[in-house]
Amino acid sequence: MKHYDVAILGAGPAGLAAARVATGTVVLIDDNPQPGGQIWRGAPQIPVPAHVDFLPQTKVFDAQPGFTLQTVPHGPIRAAKLILATGARELFFPFPGWTEPNVFGAGGLQALVKSGKPIQNQRVLIAGSGPLLLAVAATLKKAGANIVGIAEQAPLGRIVPFLLRYPAKLPQAIALRASLLGVPYWTNTWVTRFSNGTATLNNGRTLNIDHLATGFGLVPNTEIAQLLGCRLDDGFVVVDSHGQTTVPGVYCAGEPTGIGGLDKALAEGAGQPYNGAFVRDLAQAFALNPALYDLAEPATLICRCETVTKAECQPYREWRDAKLQTRCGMGACQGRLCGPITQRLFGWTPSSVRPPLVPVPARYLATAQTPPAPESGRSENAPPAHR
Amino acid sequence: MTDVVIVGAGIVGAACAYELAQAGATVELLDPNIPGSGATAAGMGHLVDLDDDLSRYSVNLWHQLAPQLPKQAEFWNCGTLWIAANDAEMEEARRKPGVELLDAKQLYEAEPHLRPGLAGGAVAKGDAVVYAPVATRWLLEQAKAKVTRRAVTSLDEIQAGAVICATGAMTAKLLPELPIRPRKGHLAITDRYPGLVQHQLVELGYMTSAQGESNESVAFNVQPRPTGQLLIGSSRQYNVETTEIDPPILDRMLTRAFELLPVLRDCNVIRTWTGFRASTPDKIPLIGHLRGNLYLATGHEGLGVTTSLGTAKILAAEILRRPSPLPPAPYRPERFQT
Numbered sequence: 001m002k003h004y005d006v007a008i009l010g011a012g013p014a015g016l017a018a019a020r021v022a023t024g025t026v027v028l029i030d031d032n033p034q035p036g037g038q039i040w041r042g043a044p045q046i047p048v049p050a051h052v053d054f055l056p057q058t059k060v061f062d063a064q065p066g067f068t069l070q071t072v073p074h075g076p077i078r079a080a081k082l083i084l085a086t087g088a089r090e091l092f093f094p095f096p097g098w099t100e101p102n103v104f105g106a107g108g109l110q111a112l113v114k115s116g117k118p119i120q121n122q123r124v125l126i127a128g129s130g131p132l133l134l135a136v137a138a139t140l141k142k143a144g145a146n147i148v149g150i151a152e153q154a155p156l157g158r159i160v161p162f163l164l165r166y167p168a169k170l171p172q173a174i175a176l177r178a179s180l181l182g183v184p185y186w187t188n189t190w191v192t193r194f195s196n197g198t199a200t201l202n203n204g205r206t207l208n209i210d211h212l213a214t215g216f217g218l219v220p221n222t223e224i225a226q227l228l229g230c231r232l233d234d235g236f237v238v239v240d241s242h243g244q245t246t247v248p249g250v251y252c253a254g255e256p257t258g259i260g261g262l263d264k265a266l267a268e269g270a271g272q273p274y275n276g277a278f279v280r281d282l283a284q285a286f287a288l289n290p291a292l293y294d295l296a297e298p299a300t301l302i303c304r305c306e307t308v309t310k311a312e313c314q315p316y317r318e319w320r321d322a323k324l325q326t327r328c329g330m331g332a333c334q335g336r337l338c339g340p341i342t343q344r345l346f347g348w349t350p351s352s353v354r355p356p357l358v359p360v361p362a363r364y365l366a367t368a369q370t371p372p373a374p375e376s377g378r379s380e381n382a383p384p385a386h387r
Numbered sequence: 388m389t390d391v392v393i394v395g396a397g398i399v400g401a402a403c404a405y406e407l408a409q410a411g412a413t414v415e416l417l418d419p420n421i422p423g424s425g426a427t428a429a430g431m432g433h434l435v436d437l438d439d440d441l442s443r444y445s446v447n448l449w450h451q452l453a454p455q456l457p458k459q460a461e462f463w464n465c466g467t468l469w470i471a472a473n474d475a476e477m478e479e480a481r482r483k484p485g486v487e488l489l490d491a492k493q494l495y496e497a498e499p500h501l502r503p504g505l506a507g508g509a510v511a512k513g514d515a516v517v518y519a520p521v522a523t524r525w526l527l528e529q530a531k532a533k534v535t536r537r538a539v540t541s542l543d544e545i546q547a548g549a550v551i552c553a554t555g556a557m558t559a560k561l562l563p564e565l566p567i568r569p570r571k572g573h574l575a576i577t578d579r580y581p582g583l584v585q586h587q588l589v590e591l592g593y594m595t596s597a598q599g600e601s602n603e604s605v606a607f608n609v610q611p612r613p614t615g616q617l618l619i620g621s622s623r624q625y626n627v628e629t630t631e632i633d634p635p636i637l638d639r640m641l642t643r644a645f646e647l648l649p650v651l652r653d654c655n656v657i658r659t660w661t662g663f664r665a666s667t668p669d670k671i672p673l674i675g676h677l678r679g680n681l682y683l684a685t686g687h688e689g690l691g692v693t694t695s696l697g698t699a700k701i702l703a704a705e706i707l708r709r710p711s712p713l714p715p716a717p718y719r720p721e722r723f724q725t
Contacts, residue, residue, distance in 0.1 A: 324520035356656060362577070
């Protein structure tokens, strides 16, 4: 088993900033093929330092005290110190039509376009909440998309004071606006329905589009921290001024400690505390309008993996009960998509996490105690899982 | 006063509630947790005839109930395929009553992904699978039973015509004088691979693991779910109380599964968990009167879902002083009282 002084989980801005200052033997693990995370995707502004072992396309499915990480495909990896820079994922929110094929996660569509998906001259509506919508719009516009508009659910009256309070962010915002010249930005606006290429907005307007990209904010990836027993507060990992969690030897940086974006990730990755007020103000400025909670209709899917509708979920007061009776949250994504939705819609408490954190070939669980045999030649591959 | 209070709202308690309510009794269930969330949810829901009166009778009862069950209970008459690895096990297969024997060629036609070199098998066509948490909820709804979320610490304090203890492995805590021991099991479930496996697959050696007293054993037992997912078992451990996965046991269990069904090595596992069976020394459940107004319906080891319906019939007959559908003596708790 490989043994390191430091293992950094996540090669986004926080992880790369941590790698730059980490000493001793260091391993940097990420499940993407390239470093950079979601923000820098494949074009990191901090290179992977020469002294760091970088393991791309590597999934961590278990973390045990001491610390042992169980990974695919590298098997167990030991490290004396862990830095969790696991980032965040998009928050999806159900409305009638949200599961249609040409509806994408905003970040997801951005990633697809960056990796070559043709978007030229296609009509795209970007809807949801938060600064990410602008960044996505900029990427898509640059790739030739026809952005018909950006629908931001937050009211202008909350966004402007936020920008004024953080003048340092203003140049960034202005630059984005400049790159989006001519693209309408509608505040207090959201999609109430999407059907057969037509999006209906809450102001009654309808738009014919090729793609709908939605993103309602970010959900921190805290599963590994939870597995290790780190304390969470309101869904975020609690850290001290050095970034150490409540578990000695486990550090955390970037979005999992509070959604704050690039500057926060870079600071925390380098071991410096970041202004907590910014995180709170950002969350407040783009807090979701409760009207969004009522968009889903009885037949609207809540759990996509197990095709469970809102009507099927509604009788249950607890997620455990709903899981047992409807299988909501029991599919391959293990509740990562529907968990944050059901928490908001039904007030269900997210369930505890347990290994495997991600679907893993069974052979990796059978060799949890001993390193897996090297992949020798051709293995008998299972047919692809059916979705 | 309620006629009958049932402690434990798993499948056995729910089946008792259903049976007694059909006879006109008012029933209340007490459980600190969500109905059907203990061993009922942890187990496979394999409805298996193990060549004894109770399991055979109960599997028949499941078939009678099946047309009424909601779709979400996923009753599926997939049958059990008992796998014979060698000639000695093939002899054992031949001794099983009411099965269809398969030679090696027929075995691989039935289940092409089994490892080469096996002798054959026996298909028990009447066996089925059910999603037990939904069946439990349905039985409770049919019984119109009141379910109260409450932890019971003393059975003797409950005021009712009859009190049924249906607490599975928790019985060891409530009635420590009974010879019931928790027996931990592990399960894993895969992503969806429709058609990969057609029958509940069990190695004939499974009975050695289930009926034996070994402190720790594993046996090959794989179930296809109607979703195309595969449940992978099984393990048995005494003297462990923690609910966490034991990696060495999971390792042994999966390794055994790969030996017989190599394709599993590359199937994605999406979840693993554990649960506790209620094991008695003779591996026969405790069904019947214990003392005062207290009756038992517990100690079902790995057969609680299968034999819940038969258990309820036997116990209801005793409480209502009606003729028993099966001779009740083998199940009476008094066999352990000296």
